[in-house]
Amino acid sequence: xxxxxxxxxxxxxxxxxxxxxxxxxxxxxxxxxxxxxxxxxxxxxxxxxxxxxxxxxxxxxxxxxxxxxxxxxxxxxxxxxxxxxxxxxx
Numbered sequence: 001x002x003x004x005x006x007x008x009x010x011x012x013x014x015x016x017x018x019x020x021x022x023x024x025x026x027x028x029x030x031x032x033x034x035x036x037x038x039x040x041x042x043x044x045x046x047x048x049x050x051x052x053x054x055x056x057x058x059x060x061x062x063x064x065x066x067x068x069x070x071x072x073x074x075x076x077x078x079x080x081x082x083x084x085x086x087x088x089x090x
Contacts, residue, residue, distance in 0.1 A: 004056025013057035017041075017049045024057050024075075032090045033061050036071040054078045062088050 002016040013024045013035075020041030027034045035057065040050045054075055061068050067090030070076040079089050 004053055004060065006057075006060055013053060013060065015049065015053040015056060017052075018044050018047075020044050022049050022053045024053055026057075027071075032067040032069050033057075033064075034069040034071045035075045038072055038074045050074060051078060055082075058085050058088065 004013050004015045007014050007023075010023075011026055011028075013026065015022045017040070020043065022038070022040040022044070024038040025036045027036060035054070038050050038054065040053070055078075058068060062085075067088050068075075068079075068085070069090045070079055079085055
């Protein structure tokens, strides 16, 4: 699986997957990254790609020393299911 990257120009995390692009839009504040929307190409849904994208985004956010704010339902659910990210959940 490809690595998640932070496309700062587009304000989104991206993951190349199966010939498509999954992404998570975000807004930055001085101390947090607010993930506002996640999207996986329709043909690739149900394969865990969005989870891989969010996991990679959370790792990048943690490495930068920021908190994350879940601004979309998918990220809310992901954080609920993965308590190992409680330390960065804002």
